[in-house]
Amino acid sequence: MDTNAPALPLQGPLYDVVVVGGGINGCGIARDLAGRGARVLLVEQHDLAAHTSSASTKLIxxxxxxxxxxxxxxxxxxxxxxxxxxxxxxxxxxxxxxxxxxxxxxxxxxxxxxxxxxxxxxxxxxxxxxxxxxxxxxxxxxxxxxxxxxxxxxxxxxxVDDARLVVLNALDAAQRGAVVAPRTRCTGLQRHAQHWMVTLQPDGGAPATVRTRAVVNAAGPWAEQLLREHAGLPPRRHLxxxxxxxxxxxxxxxxxxxxxxxxxxxxxxxxxxxxxxxxxxxxxxxxxxxxxxxxxxxxxxxxxxxxxxxxxxxxxxxxxxxxxxxxxxxxxxDDEHGNPAAVTRDYRLELDTAGAPLLTVWGGKITTFRTLAEEAAQRLAAPLALRGAPWTRAAPLPGGDLERVVGPCATPMQALQRYRAHLQRRWPWLDAAVVHRWARAYGTLALDWLEPAREPHDLGRQVAPGLFEAELQHLHRREWARDADDVLWRRTKLGLHLEAAQRAAVADWLQRLPPPDKPLVPLERGAGCH
The missing domain is CATH 3.30.9.10 (D-Amino Acid Oxidase, subunit A, domain 2)
Incomplete structure (x- = not known):
């Protein structure tokens, strides 16, 4: 699926849920809801995982x-x-x-x-x-x-590679029908009895308004600000x-x-x-x-x-x-504890149904994102009449279906070892370090560009050591990467291994790509909420 493909406008209530925030909680909630059949739009003001969710200690x-x-x-x-x-x-x-x-x-x-x-x-x-x-x-x-x-x-x-975990949740959401729109700022939330009007400002695009039956505030550190400044609601809790x-x-x-x-x-x-x-x-x-x-x-x-x-x-x-x-x-x-290290890392979900539903996510940690998302979807199921049951507990994330390639394994660790060996046998001309990185970062998603390859030339030019055009195309077309920081410091960590001139070559390659097709999301054109 090409995440740059333009979406066709829809009639009537465009979405069941607009999720504001492209960190681990927002992407996890969008994934869970899309898998239950909800019409979901996820918006993020910057890149996916651009803030807290790519700055963790990377532990599960x-x-x-x-x-x-x-x-x-x-x-x-x-x-x-x-x-x-x-x-x-x-x-x-x-x-x-x-x-x-x-x-x-x-x-x-x-x-x-x-x-x-x-x-x-x-x-x-x-x-x-x-x-x-x-x-x-x-x-x-x-x-x-x-x-x-x-x-x-x-x-x-x-x-875990925290930023990639976020991107995989967004990718799974998109594969299940959600529209994922990074670099799209929510600038207004107007509540009605049965729906919200959400004003959006895409980077480089005109402001637009979408209609949704419910809003999820998963804005992380911006959650209070979103309520006060854009929804005009006083927060009941504090961060x-x-x-x-x-x-x-x-x-x-x-x-x-x-x-x-x-x-x-x-x-x-x-x-x-x-x-x-x-x-x-x-x-x-x-x-x-x-x-x-x-x-x-x-x-x-x-x-x-x-x-x-x-x-x-x-x-x-x-x-x-x-x-x-x-x-x-x-x-x-905020639990009013004096020591910042002792402040709870647990989360609270607050569902406000004084009008169209608004679910706000307070707190949380990366390890519990899936249970948080499942609980959020369950809380929204009744007001939105969603019939889908919980499903994420046994579902692999994109690229995680290794046993489809290598057969049944005793443990997930054995599956990764066998998958890495499979890639090395099938494409022996690939450098072992590249195979190791692709296996761990992409899992079976790497087969999208490896399957057609018969020789190194089929992967395109090596823009930087170990970074081929085929991988960059995948990151741009399927994982919403737009600039060098997206690629080198979030979706890969190659920025640590490359010299300044090599990082500049990656930036130049990305800048030469045509801009993504507009609109990125199905929009109802308008200057603001009505």
Whole structure:
């Protein structure tokens, strides 16, 4: 399906639901509703996953540290989702072992053992191993650590490319009939008894108005602003905006496990293998009071992360070692807790039916996006008379149907291994690193451009090392990529591996493409709501 193809205008009530916000929650809700037969329009003011949803620690996890704050319901819900998502996207989500060096001055061993026992038993596990104790004097995980760290605990969670997870949800929504319109700002919401009039401003296009039976406010950090400024409604809840920043440094260790480090302020910091040559370090929890369009790490955050990591590793890091950094604002549901790190990561859904339905999403975390979306669709089912049943629990995300190619497998991890080997056998002239990246990023979606290829020439020009025109065409035509940031820093992480001239070549290639056909969405032309 070509996401640039123009859509034909529809008559009457154009949509059942307009979802405002192209982060993980908005795209997950659009996917779930489209799969139930609803007519859905998803609008996002910038690129998909341009903000919070591409700035996470990239974990599919229960949240071990939330147990300390008594968030047992949230942890159980998230733990239940880990293996659901591992099966839904075996190409994109993989198990990851975490090593937690024990600092007896922070938390006693008995407390950690109890926490890990709960973590092992709050939800059923079939794919992930139970926690265990480690002797760092004997275990490889102890080698990169400073002397004095002799004891650790290990447990398993999952890792995900967060921005690609968002895009795959949007792609699945589009494949099920939703219209997905990035770079389309919602500038007005006018409520009537039975419908909403939604004013939209596409980039480079004329303002337009669409009619919908319901609106979902999944605007993340902008949720309160959307209600106040565009719908004229006073928010019943409030968000606490907390900035989380991460740094990327040259690789601190050679093995495949990650570390959970106890910081001196009793927070936890992750050090995670990243893009083969690097280590991802994060995150911070800082109250954010500045604007939302240009969120960036500050010098204090960088110094904090470097200092805490350097307490543990033999190779100390300084701000000069940072090769990349990113920051996002978490829209946390304000529970009036004094410590930003202790503010709940759970979500609330608020359905307002004083007129046409309005569902607002407050808070949330990436691991629970599917259950949030399912609950949102269930809440809208009655007012919209939707007959479709819940369906996403057992449905693969696009590219995740690996067993269709390699046959039945014992685990999702085995399916990925077999799929990667299949690609290498079928296209032996491809570089192994490219095969590995395509298998993990795209799964079976890569077959769209690989199946017709008999030699490297069939993939088009290599615009940058390992980046062929065939992949760029896919990203542009099917995944809504428009500029170099979309490609290099969200849908792939090749920006880390390319030199400035190579990144410029990718930008130039994208700029030479014709603009997408207009209109991107079926619009009722008009200057505003009526």
């Amino acid at each position: 996890h229960g949240g071990l540290r939330y147990l300390e704050y008594g968030e047992f319901g949230l942890v159980r819900k998230a733990l239940q989702e880990r293996e659901v998502l591992l099966r839904a996207a075996p190409h994109l989500i993989q198990p990851l072992t975490f090593v937690m060096p024990h600092d007896p001055g922070m938390r006693p061993a008995w407390m950690i053992r109890i926490g890990l026992w709960l973590y092992d038993h709050l939800a059923r596990r079939e794919l992930l191993p139970a926690s265990t104790a480690l002797d760092l004097r004997q275990h490889p995980a102890g080698q990169p650590l400073r002397d004095g760290w002799t004891r650790a605990f290990a447990y398993a969670d999952g890792w 606490r905006l907390v900035r989380g920043s991460h740094i990327v440094v040259p690789r601190l260790f050679a093995h495949d496990a990650a570390y959970l480090l106890q910081a001196r302020d009793r927070r936890v910091i992750f050090a995670i293998p990243y893009e083969q040559r690097y280590t991802l370090v994060g995150t911070t929890d800082v109250e954010h009071h500045a604007g939302l369009d240009a969120v960036a790490i500050d010098a204090d955050e960088t110094a904090y992360l470097c200092a805490e990591v350097s307490r543990y590793f033999r190779r100390a890091i300084t701000p000069d070692d940072v090769v990349w950094h990113y920051s996002g604002v978490r829209p946390l549901l």
